[in-house]
Amino acid sequence: MKKCIIIVLIIIAGFCTIQSQAQSFILKAGMSLPDFYVNEGEDVEMTADYMMRTGFHAGLSADFTLNKVLSFEPGIMFSSKGAKSSDNDAGYRRDVVVALYYLDIPLLLRAGKAISDGIHIYAAAGPYAGVGLSGKSKITSEFSGVEEYNEVDVEWGDAEEEIKRLEFGATFGAGLEIGSFFIGAGYDLGITDISNIPGDHDDFDFKNRVLRITAGYRF
Template sequence: MRKMIFGALAALSAVALSLPANAQEEKECDLDVDFAVHVGYQGSFLKDFTAYPGATRSLHSGVRVGVDADFEVYEYKGFEFGVRPGVFFSQKGEAYTKTADKALSYNLNYLDIPVTLRVSREVADDLDVIANFGPYIGIGLYGKNGTGSSSKEKHDSFGKDGELRRIDSGLNASLGLRYDDFLLTVGGQYGFVNQLKDTKTLTGSPKNVNFFVMVGYEF
């Protein structure tokens, strides 16, 4: 009886030890991760900002440059699904035409951290269409607010005496093409956070809104 018990235990042990090896042979864990660098143009304005009603608004132009990673999660009937986090240096703000002796402008520099869901599909040889959608967090690095003709009147918009909040968040969406390893992306952001913290001299509930066009390379 004892021999039978020891024999059964030995057989079960052999089966248990062989399961991980068999499972590893049947299904290999291969995480597909791609990295990309991007650079391009960004146009922006502060939605619902009524601080200077006498001034005529104009689009603020800046740059957008950064890196992101693409983690492929699932593939179904030719569609690939993934998660794409990134880090971007993003120039936002708002510009105004000159009124009287004042030259008004907001030049805001952010660190944007988007985390988007990615859906892509191959439409031709080495040509994919890519769509991204998800939230982002923006951290104000430094911003200059010029409210006069003299540069001495400029100050850090996010600083102690600044009128704008340092933290921003909202939605990020983009549509792009990937040919071989080259990328072309068109997209935009819509901020949900009221950026105004100084309501004594300024009015409105400004929110960051911007669009961008970027080229990139994936490796």
């Protein structure tokens, strides 16, 4: 946890330094629909069938204009990830919600084009790095009319039952900017396996995926 705090402080300090050179800033927030991508491989069988859950994201980006079309847009984003699953077998129901919270650092190359006075369309893409901050697994089970609820903190680390704290991926999106306001949609494609399955299961993958709907304001 101490290492995580140090990393976050370094990231924030670096972003504050970047801000002093930016032409403008974009405050953004919106709804996230995270999910897990699972490739079971040849000899690992997952019992859960994960689905999208509803989350949120919020953050700030700095804009560095490169030319009339392109700009570089580094940012800092608090993002909720994870997924949910539901099983119902022979009268036993089990619902699980895995909520993971990350500090993401996207580095976007953004291309924009004016379609009328004060209205632009844009597309953006680039890599991102994520640092896991916290997480919970919320489990609701029911059998013969008796319901039980349990909540467990997610453990971060390198042990088999833990989740890797650092994540890398690619993010891309598109949208519409009207004056100082914009709305858009994006997708985060996790590249790194966040699980700690032992080395003899190299073909197993467990990765984050996030669909985002975002609104923002440029100032």
